[in-house]
Amino acid sequence: MNLLFICASNSVRSQIAEGWARHLGGAAVGVRSAGLHPFKVHPMAVKTMKEVGVDIAHQTCRRLDDHLLQWADLAVILSENAEPFDTLFPKELRRDHWNIPNPDALVTDEFSQDQAYGQIRDTIKLRVERLLRTVRKP
Numbered sequence: 001m002n003l004l005f006i007c008a009s010n011s012v013r014s015q016i017a018e019g020w021a022r023h024l025g026g027a028a029v030g031v032r033s034a035g036l037h038p039f040k041v042h043p044m045a046v047k048t049m050k051e052v053g054v055d056i057a058h059q060t061c062r063r064l065d066d067h068l069l070q071w072a073d074l075a076v077i078l079s080e081n082a083e084p085f086d087t088l089f090p091k092e093l094r095r096d097h098w099n100i101p102n103p104d105a106l107v108t109d110e111f112s113q114d115q116a117y118g119q120i121r122d123t124i125k126l127r128v129e130r131l132l133r134t135v136r137k138p
Contacts, residue, residue, distance in 0.1 A: 001135045002030035004072035006085060010035025010061040011042045013078040013100050016121055019049050019056035020128040028136060032071070034064040036084060044103070048117040052125075069093060074135070078124070098127055 005017035014033035021031040038061035075095040106116035
C-alpha cells in the first residue's frame with residue numbers, strides 16, 4: 001500500500017503524517033508527502049516530532065505531480081480546504097480528507113506554538129494509527 005499525504009505547502013501536517021506513517025508502518029507501506037506549493041519542512045514540525053523520537057529532518061518537500069498520484073494507492077489530504085485538490089486526482093485514486101488545522105492558526109495568548117504543534121502531532125498520530133490498521137487488513 002502506497003500512502004500519499006498532501007497539504008498546501010508540504011511543510012508541516014503532511015510532513016508529520018509522513019513521519020508517523022514511516023515510523024509506525026515500517027516496510028509494510030510506501031509513504032510520501034507532497035503539496036501544491038511546497039516550501040521547506042518547517043523547523044517546528046521537525047522539533048515536535050523529535051520530542052517523541054521521530055526524526056523527520058531528512059524529509060524533503062515535493063510538488064504534487066502526476067507521477068506521485070499514479071504511485072499512490074491512497075491520497076490523504078490534511079488541509080482544511082480540500083477543494084483546490086479535487087480536480088487533480090485521477091477518478092480511480094482512493095482518497096480521504098482529514099481536515100487538520102494548520103497549527104500556527106491555533107496559537108493564542110493562552111495556547112503556545114509548542115502546544116499547538118504538539119496537539120496537531122498527536123492528532124495526526126491517532127489518525128495514522130487508525131489508517132494503518134485499516135490498510136493492513138487482509
